[in-house]
Amino acid sequence: YYTSIPGSCNFETQDQEWTTVCGLTQDTTDDFDWNISNSTATGQTGPHTDHTPGKGQSFLYVNSSTQKEGNRARITTTKFFPASLGVCRVRFWFWMFASRQTGVLKVYTVEEHGMDILMWSSRRNEENKW
Secondary structure (H helix, E strand, C coil): CCCCCCCCCCCCCCHHHHHHHCCEEECCCCCCCCEEECHHHHHHHCCCCCCCCCCCCCEEECCHHHCCCCCCCCEEECCCCCCCCCCCCCCCCCCCECCCCCCCEEEEEECCCCCEEEEEEECCECCCCC
16 A cells, blocks of 8 residues: 555665655765665665565665764655645654664654754664564
């Protein structure tokens, strides 16, 4: 259901086409980038499967173990969302299991004057699952 509604993305794209297909863009001012990956490429540092039901295999991935504390990898949506109360929702699955190098995953909205407003954050998932 969630992979067929407008605005959804399962990252089953070729190489870096996910930015166009999924309506996302890499922040050029951050320290490193998100990439498409799969369980084979992430080896011991990532999930063993994609969250998408069926034949999904790909997901966005950053390897934080090679980064310094304070480094950021940031993606943004290419579309603006109208202001609403309880109408606009962001739904996503994440996997951040028990690594000492795992940073903080944060979701922000950016208000009309460009100020970032923290909406949600997580340090890590205590279970080895999405």
